[in-house]
Amino acid sequence: MNAEIRTRAARRVATAAVAAALTVGTATACEDDPRGGGDGKASGASAAPSATAGKDTAPTPSGTATPEPDAAEPPSSGRTLTEAELAKAALATGEVPGYEVTPLQGGDEPGTEKADEPACAPLAAVINGIPEPAAAATVYRTAVDSREEGEETQTVVTLILTAHRNGDAQRVLASLRTAVDACAGGFTTRAADSVSTYSDVRTLPAPRAGDESVACQVTGAVTGAKVPLVFHVVRRGASVVTFYTANFVDARTPEVPSELIRVQTAKLP
Template sequence: MKARTAAMAATTAVLCLAAVACGPSDDKSEKDGKAAATSAKPSGTDTPDPAAGDSAAPASTPSSSGKVLSKAELAKAALTTGEVAAYEVTPMQGGDETGTEKSENDDCRPLVAVINGAPEPAATATVFRTVMDKSEEGKDDQTVVTEILTSHPDGSAQQLMRGVRDAVQACKGGFRTSSEDGPSSYTQVKQLSLPRAGQESIAYQVTGSVEGDKVPLVFQLVRTGSTVVTFYVANFIDPKTPELPAELVAAQAAKLP
């Protein structure tokens, strides 16, 4: 993993996506620094439940206006500090600098687009947020979550979810990417059983590597109407599946119009 975005990754999570997506790092201390800032506590919840883990609506499906939100409306719909106890929400530094990885397997392209911080089909508006558990400040495993809120017209939000769901199944054995920094490998993709949210959701883990060490990246995508929220956490400390706090996902989903 070359830390193309190391400084940014030290304070935010999403462009650790771009960092993980690059080739082997030449600086182990760089990896350790990111571990202290961007890791999440392992949950150990990595066994998929075919009935609950697939992209599906919760038992009580929320209604939606279906409106395609502008950037200002997405910002209003995003979580703010104080809405979930102990969590501080800030605009993500460098959020407009998305990754540039390209999948060598077209079936896995939707997963790489999410890794780049730019889910496909392309959004008409995007808002990035970093959410940190302030009660864990100073800990190596402080919970840091990245949120990406995107608006998609003409049914493309449903298309995005369908593409990711299909790619999770098609790319279980991993995939490779290329970029200006060289090729990269992801060794495994597996669906996770996390609490459902919104009108449709899917959660999965992609396993990357840093100097040969496994780095689990967990994503959950939640759709309500024409809005999709991508949540992301990583664990740079050990190979255990990091925890994505369910209360954050539920609170954010509840704010979507």
């Protein structure tokens, strides 16, 4: 059993008891939206992660969520935000009805997986919670649907906000797109005392938000059962937000409520 994956999952999904069973052997997915619009969906994570697929806006036949007519965002300032500015721009409790937002449970220590294949390093970086190129500042938050308290499929979404310099925000998404194509057949990563295997890479509908976005799914296993992990990565100006969620209940791809993506992205200056 991969101890680092167990620890990271507990930190990211906010349920140590469930995440402690996480083992590795995954299937991955990613699709990009070259520009942003108003809303989109990612997966609905859960403390015992959400297994609801397609609960918000339905994607268009092209696989991209349709933006709402009134959801246009003003132009970004393009500035590289400080950590304090990122924290101020992070989603807060009450900004999306029903969601409590707190600092990431267990702290913000990133994972340490290294991909065996250099081409797959951007995927390992997202899994670790530290998108590459390295950020100038990073802030972590967890959004939990308090209306689902006590439910096995309670929605929990981890938000990783990163600020970048000199065009690195664009490079985060560009390198991730390239890695998804290059690592379609799967890849392995190594930490100090563990090896993680990801079985394949495929695409998901990307959220239409910010200036551009990419969506990825990685499927692990808990006691032999598939556990889909989903990442939606959105860029607005020089800032990037990674929305992470998982489904520990069944093999269905979980959903991140589109309103979380829309409101969080719009808060970035």
